[in-house]
Amino acid sequence: MKKIASLLFVFALVLTACTGDQGPMGPPGLDGLDGQDGGIIASSAFEIEVDFNAANQFSHTEKYGFEVLNTDVTLVYISWETTDGKDVWRLMPQNVYFDDGILVYNFDFTQTDVRFFLDGTKNLTTLGSEWTQKQVFRVVVIPADNVGVDVSNLKDVMQAYNIESFEMK
Structure with missing residues (x-):
């Protein structure tokens, strides 16, 4: 029995002591934050000023x-x-x-563009310029991989996705 145990020990030692050629270097990984695995996926963002009127049907794409x-x-x-x-x-x-209705600032988006529009029960043609002219919007595109951020707070979104400034379109 001692001979079999000795033989198994020597066999295991020989198998674990063997080394081969070093393989090729793998691709570099993404840089992550200390203590976290993976990398940060950056978001894209921009800022835009829009004028709404009857001629553009109170919409801008x-x-x-x-x-x-x-x-x-x-x-x-x-x-x-x-x-x-x-x-x-x-x-x-x-x-x-x-008093005479509701104005809704709204948007929709596709993979190629974002549309800003006015909606609601209010007669849009009676709105004052403070509601229709020089309206400033910030657009943030977030990769679906990143979830769990309170999107109702712009500062939290900017911090979570490393957005330091907005390009004005």
Whole structure:
């Protein structure tokens, strides 16, 4: 029995002690944050100013200008007000209530473009210019791989997806 155990020990030692040629270097991985596996997938974003009127049917369509995958998600924020010198952004859609109806700032998106439009029960042709002219929107395209961020807060989205600034279109 000792001979068999010795023979198995020597056989195991020989198998584990063998080395071969080093294989080729694998492709580099994505840089991640300390303590986290994987990499950060960057989001694309831009800012745009839109004028709504009857001639454009209170709608504006803008091409992204960058690649958007069919699994990506588009978020749009509207510049709502300025408080203490800081812009306040709201996730769309946003409703404004008037005595004679509701105005809705809304959007939809495809893989190639995003459309901003006014909707609701309010007669859009009676709106003042403060509701239709020089409306500023921020568009953020988020890869579907990244979930779990509170998208209602623009600062959280910008921080989570490493967005430092917006290109004005």
